[in-house]
Amino acid sequence: MTRDALELDRRLELIAVPGIPLIEPGDDLMTMIVEALRALGEPLESDKAVVVVTSKVLSRAQGRFVDVSTVQPSAHAHELAAITGKDPRVVELIVSEAESVSRAARGVLVVRHKLGFVSANAGIDESNARPKQAAEGSGPWFLLMPLDPDGAARELRARIREQLGVSVGVVITDSHGRPFRIGTVGAAIGVAGVPAVWDQRGRSDLHGRKLEITMTAFADQLAAAADLVAGQASEGRPVVLVRGLSFVPDENASARALVRPAEQDLYA
Amino acid sequence: MTRDALELDRRLELIAVPGIPLIEPGDDLMTMIVEALRALGEPLESDKAVVVVTSKVLSRAQGRFVDVSTVQPSAHAHELAAITGKDPRVVELIVSEAESVSRAARGVLVVRHKLGFVSANAGIDESNARPKQAAEGSGPWFLLMPLDPDGAARELRARIREQLGVSVGVVITDSHGRPFRIGTVGAAIGVAGVPAVWDQRGRSDLHGRKLEITMTAFADQLAAAADLVAGQASEGRPVVLVRGLSFVPDENASARALVRPAEQDLYA
Numbered sequence: 001m002t003r004d005a006l007e008l009d010r011r012l013e014l015i016a017v018p019g020i021p022l023i024e025p026g027d028d029l030m031t032m033i034v035e036a037l038r039a040l041g042e043p044l045e046s047d048k049a050v051v052v053v054t055s056k057v058l059s060r061a062q063g064r065f066v067d068v069s070t071v072q073p074s075a076h077a078h079e080l081a082a083i084t085g086k087d088p089r090v091v092e093l094i095v096s097e098a099e100s101v102s103r104a105a106r107g108v109l110v111v112r113h114k115l116g117f118v119s120a121n122a123g124i125d126e127s128n129a130r131p132k133q134a135a136e137g138s139g140p141w142f143l144l145m146p147l148d149p150d151g152a153a154r155e156l157r158a159r160i161r162e163q164l165g166v167s168v169g170v171v172i173t174d175s176h177g178r179p180f181r182i183g184t185v186g187a188a189i190g191v192a193g194v195p196a197v198w199d200q201r202g203r204s205d206l207h208g209r210k211l212e213i214t215m216t217a218f219a220d221q222l223a224a225a226a227d228l229v230a231g232q233a234s235e236g237r238p239v240v241l242v243r244g245l246s247f248v249p250d251e252n253a254s255a256r257a258l259v260r261p262a263e264q265d266l267y268a
Numbered sequence: 269m270t271r272d273a274l275e276l277d278r279r280l281e282l283i284a285v286p287g288i289p290l291i292e293p294g295d296d297l298m299t300m301i302v303e304a305l306r307a308l309g310e311p312l313e314s315d316k317a318v319v320v321v322t323s324k325v326l327s328r329a330q331g332r333f334v335d336v337s338t339v340q341p342s343a344h345a346h347e348l349a350a351i352t353g354k355d356p357r358v359v360e361l362i363v364s365e366a367e368s369v370s371r372a373a374r375g376v377l378v379v380r381h382k383l384g385f386v387s388a389n390a391g392i393d394e395s396n397a398r399p400k401q402a403a404e405g406s407g408p409w410f411l412l413m414p415l416d417p418d419g420a421a422r423e424l425r426a427r428i429r430e431q432l433g434v435s436v437g438v439v440i441t442d443s444h445g446r447p448f449r450i451g452t453v454g455a456a457i458g459v460a461g462v463p464a465v466w467d468q469r470g471r472s473d474l475h476g477r478k479l480e481i482t483m484t485a486f487a488d489q490l491a492a493a494a495d496l497v498a499g500q501a502s503e504g505r506p507v508v509l510v511r512g513l514s515f516v517p518d519e520n521a522s523a524r525a526l527v528r529p530a531e532q533d534l535y536a
Contacts (some may be wrong), residue, residue: 012282012497103534110534118448175484179447179535180386182528183465183485185492187449197451216443216495217451224453225493227484228513229280245496260450266371266378267447267535 015042016229017239024132025063030156033239034163042241047249050169050194050242051156052226056125057238058146058172065131066093066142084109093142097122102268113145116259117189119176149190150254157192167249169194173223179267186223188255194219195250196257217258283310284497285507292400293331298424301507302431310509315517318437318462318510319424320494324393325506326414326440333399334361335406352377361410365390370536381413384527385457387444413442417458418522425460435517437462441491447535454491456523462487463518464525485526
C-alpha cells in the first residue's frame with residue numbers, strides 16, 4: 001500500500017447498518033447486505049468505503065451449526081478435556097477445526113485455526129448459536145467459524161460493485177482474546193479489496209529517517225473500530241459501514257497476510 | 269460498565285484534530301489540545317466523546333528524550349545485546365524502562381514495561397525523536413514512553429471539563445506489535461473517564477444464555493480506531509476526536525485494567 005500519511009483522511013465515519021435480521025442457514029446474506037446498504041441511502045465512494053461484517057452472521061448463513069450431542073470425542077480430545085475441564089465433545093470440535101494447539105490449561109484452550117489465526121476455542125461459540133429449525137431437545141448447538149472468509153469477502157465486494165456500482169473494501173471479523181492483555185478486540189479473518197496490512201517500509205519520517213514502525217495491521221484496526229459500534233451481545237448489528245478512509249485497492253488482499261507463521265512466532 | 273448493547277450508538281465519527289504543531293519539551297500540550305478542540309468547533313457532548321492522544325506527543329512534551337551516547341550499558345544489557353544484535357546502549361535504555369524481559373531473539377526484544385504493558389523495545393522509539401534544542405553531533409536520540417499516562421489522561425479530561433465545559437473520555441495510545449499476528453495496532457496505555465474494559469459479564473444473549481465473550485478491550489479498540497486516522501509516519505495528527513460513542517463515565521478508569529498480570533498469562 002503506497003498511501004502517504006499526508007493523504008490520510010481527516011474524518012472517518014462508522015455506521016451500524018440497520019435492517020439485517022437474525023440470519024438462518026441458507027439465507028442469502030450477500031443480497032441482504034447489499035439491500036441494507038441500498039436502503040441506508042448513504043453515499044458510497046469507490047476506494048473510500050469499507051463494509052465490515054462479523055463472522056458470526058456468515059457462519060450462520062453457511063449453516064456452520066453443530067449439535068454437540070452428535071460429536072464423538074477422540075483420545076486427544078479426552079486428554080485436552082482433562083487438562084482444560086471442558087466438555088470432551090466441544091474439545092473435539094475445537095481440535096477438528098485447528099491446525100495445532102498453542103496452549104491448554106484449566107478453562108483455556110488456545111489453538112491455531114486452520115484459517116491461520118490463533119484464538120481461544122478455535123472461535124467456536126455457544127452463545128446465540130441455536131438454529132431456528134433445531135429439533136426440541138437437540139443440542140447444545142455450537143457455531144463454527146465460516147468457511148473461506150476471504151472468498152466470502154471477495155464475493156460481497158463483487159456483489160456490491162455489481163449491484164451498487166461502487167468498489168468497497170470488505171472485512172470479515174471475529175473477536176479475539178490476546179496474550180498480555182485483558183478483553184477481546186475485533187480482528188480481521190477475511191479481507192477483500194482493502195489491504196490487510198499497510199506496509200510503510202522504505203518510507204521516512206519527518207526527519208528523513210527510515211520509519212521503525214512500518215507495518216500497520218490495517219484490517220485488524222478496521223475490525224476493532226467496527227466492533228465499537230457493532231457490539232457483541234446482539235446479532236442485530238453485524239454489518240458496519242466505514243466511510244471516508246481512502247485506500248489503494250488491493251485485489252489480492254487476504255487476511256492470511258495478518259497471520260505470523262508459527263515458525264516465526266516467539267510465542268507460538 | 270453497564271451500557272446495554274441495544275443502546276449502542278449507530279454512528280461514530282473520528283476526526284483528526286488539526287492545529288497541533290510538532291511538540292517540544294516543555295510545551296503546554298494540554299492547553300494546545302484544549303485550544304485545538306475549541307478551534308475545531310465541533311459540538312462535544314458529555315459522556316459521548318473521547319479524545320485520543322498518541323503517547324509520542326506526551327513523551328515529547330515531558331522531555332523524555334535520551335541521548336544514547338550518554339548511556340552506560342550494564343552487563344545484563346551487554347548479554348541481551350549479544351542475543352538481539354541491538355546496540356547495548358539502546359538495550360540498557362530498554363531494560364531500565366522494563367519490569368522484565370518476555371522474549372529476546374535476533375532483532376527482537378520484547379519486555380514488560382514498568383507501566384504494565386508488554387511490547388517490543390519498551391516502546392522506545394528512534395524515529396522522529398530528536399529534540400529541537402539537541403546540540404550538533406549529539407545523539408542518536410531516543411524517546412521513552414511518557415511518565416504516568418493515566419495521570420496525563422486525567423489531567424486532560426479535567427482541563428477540557430474546566431475550559432470547554434464537557435466531560436470527555438481520554439485515551440493515551442501507543443502502537444504495539446502482537447504475538448501471532450503481523451503489523452502493529454493502537455493500544456491504550458493511559459485512560460481517563462472512559463472504561464478501559466467493557467465488562468458484559470452476567471449479561472445474556474438473545475436466547476437468554478449467559479454471554480461467553482464478556483470483556484471487550486474498549487479503550488484498545490478506541491486506540492486502534494483512532495490510529496486509522498492518526499497514522500504513524502507524521503507527528504502532525506497526534507489527536508483524534510471520537511464522537512457519538514455513549515459510555516458510562518468511569519472516574520477510576522486506568523489502562524492498568526487492560527494488562528493481564530504475568531502470573532495469569534500463559535504467554536508471559
